[in-house]
Amino acid sequence: MKFIIKLFFLLLLFSCQNTPKNNKKQIEPYKEVILPYTSQKLKPFYSVDSLTGGVELTIKDIKPITFTKEELLQNVKNSEGINKGNAYYPLIYFYIDSIIYKGIIYNGYSDNDINAFVFQLTSYDNKGKIIDAILLDSRFIFEVYYWNDFTIRSDGYIDLIKYSHQLYDFSEENYNVKKNIESKKNIYKMNKGKFEKVE
Secondary structure, eight states, rough: OOHHHHHHHHHHHHHHTTTTOOOOHHHHTTTOOOOOOGGGGGGGGEEEOOTTOEEEEOSSSOOOEEOOHHHSSSBBOTTTTTTOOOOOOEEEEEEEEEEEEEEEEEEEEEETOOOEEEEEEEOOOSSSSSEEEEEEEEEEEEEEEEEEEEEEEESSSEEEEEEEEEEOBBBSSSTOOOOOEEEEEEEEEEEEEEEEEEO
């Protein structure tokens, strides 16, 4: 009987040691999700203005958090041409191999100061320090409509497809004619918190 009790406590201690030690306050505003998680689940959080073509956030019941200096200075992979605003909205979190990944949305700005809807994924170590960050979705319109589709898979990979759609061809021969949608696919692996491009 004593052996069984000792075994029980050893198993309990082992399980506690292997549980990710993240500050409860750090993940409190976020909602835990079960993978896969896709860009389709972001649709309730943005809208496209039919008059201006601008992409606006439609956030309800989520309080914004001001970016820290560390977060503002953090290099974000796949963020070419997109700049951060002052604050973000905490959205989701999940664990892979004891690493916590947190997804946030915010109003970004293109190089032409056009509003952009942004979804960013950031990884943290068990002390709450940033490991890496990647921009998975950015949607904005400036003559061309840019957007991404992504799937965060449970096997630790991310499928990312970047789209661009030239809304109108302003040449004399093809004035006001929509062009084809162009796309490019990349695959990233989440390796110990790092987002590594594998394809």
